[in-house]
Amino acid sequence: MSENDSFIEEVSDEVRRDKLFGFFKKYLWVFIALVIFIVGGAAVNEYLKARNETKAQAVGEALMAAQSTNDAGAFATIAADGRAAAVLAKLDQAAVLAFEGQAGAAAAILDGISADGDVLPLYRDLALLKTVMVNGENMSAADLDSAFAGLTSVGAPFRLLAIEQRAIVNIRNGDTAAALSDLNEILIDANSTQDLRNRAQELTISLGGEIVTPQSGG
Numbered sequence: 223m224s225e226n227d228s229f230i231e232e233v234s235d236e237v238r239r240d241k242l243f244g245f246f247k248k249y250l251w252v253f254i255a256l257v258i259f260i261v262g263g264a265a266v267n268e269y270l271k272a273r274n275e276t277k278a279q280a281v282g283e284a285l286m287a288a289q290s291t292n293d294a295g296a297f298a299t300i301a302a303d304g305r306a307a308a309v310l311a312k313l314d315q316a317a318v319l320a321f322e323g324q325a326g327a328a329a330a331i332l333d334g335i336s337a338d339g340d341v342l343p344l345y346r347d348l349a350l351l352k353t354v355m356v357n358g359e360n361m362s363a364a365d366l367d368s369a370f371a372g373l374t375s376v377g378a379p380f381r382l383l384a385i386e387q388r389a390i391v392n393i394r395n396g397d398t399a400a401a402l403s404d405l406n407e408i409l410i411d412a413n414s415t416q417d418l419r420n421r422a423q424e425l426t427i428s429l430g431g432e433i434v435t436p437q438s439g440g
Contacts (some may be wrong), residue, residue: 251369309335309345313352320356344379347372351380354387359394366391382414389425402431409434 236341312331335341335349350369358366373384389404408414408422421434 230304254349270411288344309341313345313349316349316352316356320343320352325360329353332356347378347380351384354384354391358387358391382411382418386421389422393425393429398429401428402429405429405431406434 227367280362281423312335316328316331319325319331330436332349332353336353338346341349351373354361354373361369370384370388371380374381374388378384385404389401389408391403392398392404405426407424409419409426414422426433
């Protein structure tokens with residue numbers, strides 16, 4: 223009787239993992255779009271904090287208004303201005319285009335930002351991360367390795383988000399062991415946000431891995 227119950231429990235766990243993993247694969251684009259907009263929103267907030275002048279505030283408000291309507295044309299208008307806010311507008315324009323299924327157009331904008339030496343390193347990294355998010359499937363293995371090498375280096379501003387994306391790429395390539403290694407790295411990092419840790423836990427469970435505890439601070 224005990225062995226029978228144990229067998230049923232194992233089968234039930236396997237079914238739950240299959241369902242969760244299937245759900246993740248089906249709605250991967252939604253997950254990516256949400257992360258893109260979250261990161262983009264954080265960039266706008268940092269811009270508004272850093273610039274208190276009236277003109278900068280007006281541009282920030284225009285960016286927020288464009289975000290509220292998800293209007294790629296509005297972002298393009300702000301980007302055409304040529305000021306510092308143009309970079310943020312382009313990032314958001316790319317996010318909208320990606321959400322609308324225009325990954326190629328979004329990637330072209332993001333590639334332009336990440337390759338522009340006049341753009342702050344923070345925004346070049348953000349653009350590169352978004353490129354991986356929206357167009358990673360069309361990037362060569364060498365280009366992905368190069369992108370992750372920089373994005374996941376110690377001290378990189380979006381390191382943990384980049385590791386999460388690397389895990390997704392490894393899942394897509396069928397490399398479960400590498401994906402679990404990436405997810406464990408997120409789980410044990412004391413700097414991981416709760417949302418990021420929750421996503422890593424869900425993916426770890428779906429892949430049949432074990433949940434690890436974060437490192438204590440100090």
